[in-house]
Amino acid sequence: MSPSLSRIRNVFEPMNSSEVAGLWQSRFGIPEKAFAGYRFFRKAQSVWMISASELPNLSYEALGMRIMNLKDRPWKPTTCALQILGKHATKNLVHLNETQATTFLEGKSLPVDTNLEPGYVVVLYREEVLGCGLYSRGIVVSQLPKERRMTSCS
Amino acid sequence: MERYKDIIPNFEAFKAVLHRPLFDCCRINTLKIERAKLLERLDEKGVGWRIFDWYPFGLKLDVQSPGKLLESLLGYIHIQEELSMVPPLLLDPRPGEVVLDLCASPGSKTTQISQMMNNKGLIIANEPSLSRVTPLRSNCERLGVLNVAITRYDGRNFPRGSFDRVLVDAPCSSEGRERRGPGVLSRSNRKRSLDLQKLQIGLLKSATRLAKPKGVVIYSTCTYAPEENELVVEKVLDDARLERISISGLKECPGITEWNGETMKGDLSKCARYYPHINDTGGFFVAKLIKN
Numbered sequence: 001m002s003p004s005l006s007r008i009r010n011v012f013e014p015m016n017s018s019e020v021a022g023l024w025q026s027r028f029g030i031p032e033k034a035f036a037g038y039r040f041f042r043k044a045q046s047v048w049m050i051s052a053s054e055l056p057n058l059s060y061e062a063l064g065m066r067i068m069n070l071k072d073r074p075w076k077p078t079t080c081a082l083q084i085l086g087k088h089a090t091k092n093l094v095h096l097n098e099t100q101a102t103t104f105l106e107g108k109s110l111p112v113d114t115n116l117e118p119g120y121v122v123v124l125y126r127e128e129v130l131g132c133g134l135y136s137r138g139i140v141v142s143q144l145p146k147e148r149r150m151t152s153c154s
Numbered sequence: 155m156e157r158y159k160d161i162i163p164n165f166e167a168f169k170a171v172l173h174r175p176l177f178d179c180c181r182i183n184t185l186k187i188e189r190a191k192l193l194e195r196l197d198e199k200g201v202g203w204r205i206f207d208w209y210p211f212g213l214k215l216d217v218q219s220p221g222k223l224l225e226s227l228l229g230y231i232h233i234q235e236e237l238s239m240v241p242p243l244l245l246d247p248r249p250g251e252v253v254l255d256l257c258a259s260p261g262s263k264t265t266q267i268s269q270m271m272n273n274k275g276l277i278i279a280n281e282p283s284l285s286r287v288t289p290l291r292s293n294c295e296r297l298g299v300l301n302v303a304i305t306r307y308d309g310r311n312f313p314r315g316s317f318d319r320v321l322v323d324a325p326c327s328s329e330g331r332e333r334r335g336p337g338v339l340s341r342s343n344r345k346r347s348l349d350l351q352k353l354q355i356g357l358l359k360s361a362t363r364l365a366k367p368k369g370v371v372i373y374s375t376c377t378y379a380p381e382e383n384e385l386v387v388e389k390v391l392d393d394a395r396l397e398r399i400s401i402s403g404l405k406e407c408p409g410i411t412e413w414n415g416e417t418m419k420g421d422l423s424k425c426a427r428y429y430p431h432i433n434d435t436g437g438f439f440v441a442k443l444i445k446n
């Protein structure tokens with residue numbers, strides 16, 4: 001099957017693990033071994049990661065976790081994937097203090113004082129990955145999905 | 155509900171407890187955090203907790219809207235009914251096995267099974283309803299689950315497979331949820347249970363077909379109606395045998411063997427019934443079957 005078919009027919013098409021690992025390595029410095037033991041699939045513009053070695057012949061709605069979206073430039077990591085893979089990241093990290101973390105968790109933008117390459121960043125608080133942010137010109141925009149945000153009053 | 159007068163022990167105490175609300179419960183998601191660390195965090199926040207007597211990863215919580223806790227948003231805990239944690243425990247999945255969860259959404263049990271398998275092996279989480287696939291996916295993602303593949307078959311016609319273990323957490327009349335949503339019991343009736351029974355028998359037969367020889371099949375509901383419980387299990391006893399259920403720290407009552415004057419075949423007393431006034435929980439039914 002040619003690579004373009006998955007985009008037209010909406011089927012899961014196996015992907016090379018080093019192709020996926022390479023993208024995460026170059027943006028976040030995550031070592032390739034963090035991707036060992038998983039299989040990767042592409043469906044439309046999404047990449048999925050699953051730990052199973054063999055998949056029965058069935059029609060699937062989802063295969064493991066959706067870890068990235070290739071639609072836009074640059075590609076975008078999902079928050080749930082960053083929460084797992086982000087602990088291996090060595091660059092494009094933003095460490096927040098408590099007040100900033102609260103703002104981020106509420107889904108808002110916040111000014112940060114760092115020198116990062118513009119693009120997606122791993123956002124941490126107390127060594128814990130909170131999720132994905134989009135950094136440019138001194139501002140981090142929270143990319144937390146709505147249902148994962150804190151409500152301001154609590 | 156009066157039709158259960160003769161099968162529920164201490165019926166007056168049963169009726170009395172239905173007006174008492176339940177504590178919210180959660181499961182510690184060890185895929186993302188160690189148990190001790192999570193408990194420490196709850197203490198730091200001043201959230202009251204009590205570990206279940208029968209399961210070290212289940213907690214009763216004393217807090218408003220536990221789903222809004224940061225620990226919940228980050229997937230360190232999952233809000234889940236106490237007895238909903240029973241079927242995965244009895245299913246007893248091992249890392250590396252292939253497991254089918256035939257009626258999966260919203261995935262409380264799927265994700266518990268994943269945690270028990272340490273994110274290894276494969277769980278097929280089946281859920282025909284498209285709108286219910288969304289919460290199933292979202293829970294798997296939040297909880298950091300990496301060994302679940304989702305399918306959307308009608309469980310009765312799930313096409314093929316030879317699974318080490320199969321869970322049928324069947325759609326049911328939910329009478330056991332009365333303490334969460336008062337009124338369920340008064341709306342429930344035999345006719346509705348008989349309608350559900352057709353679907354439930356279809357699902358359990360399909361599950362038994364899909365398990366490999368000697369494979370484990372768990373059938374569970376959160377209802378009291380024998381039509382949806384023992385009378386469903388009875389239909390697969392030619393292809394599987396029942397195993398007696400006993401969980402230390404949790405009191406079960408035996409499955410019933412007679413209903414409406416008729417005696418059922420097989421030793422259905424090996425099934426377990428859980429009543430709200432006995433463990434201060436909701437209500438639940440579960441059967442453990444070993445395929446021939």
Ligand SMILES: C[S@@+](CC[C@H](N)C(=O)[O-])C[C@H]1O[C@@H](n2cnc3c(N)ncnc32)[C@H](O)[C@@H]1O
Binds near residue numbers: 256257260307308357
């Ligand atoms: C009791 S709920 C399952 C709860 C779930 N196991 C959990 O622990 O979160 C029953 C589910 O069965 C699904 N269902 C209904 N008809 C079905 C069928 N024919 N085959 C498979 N699943 C079905 C319902 O949509 C519902 O999501």
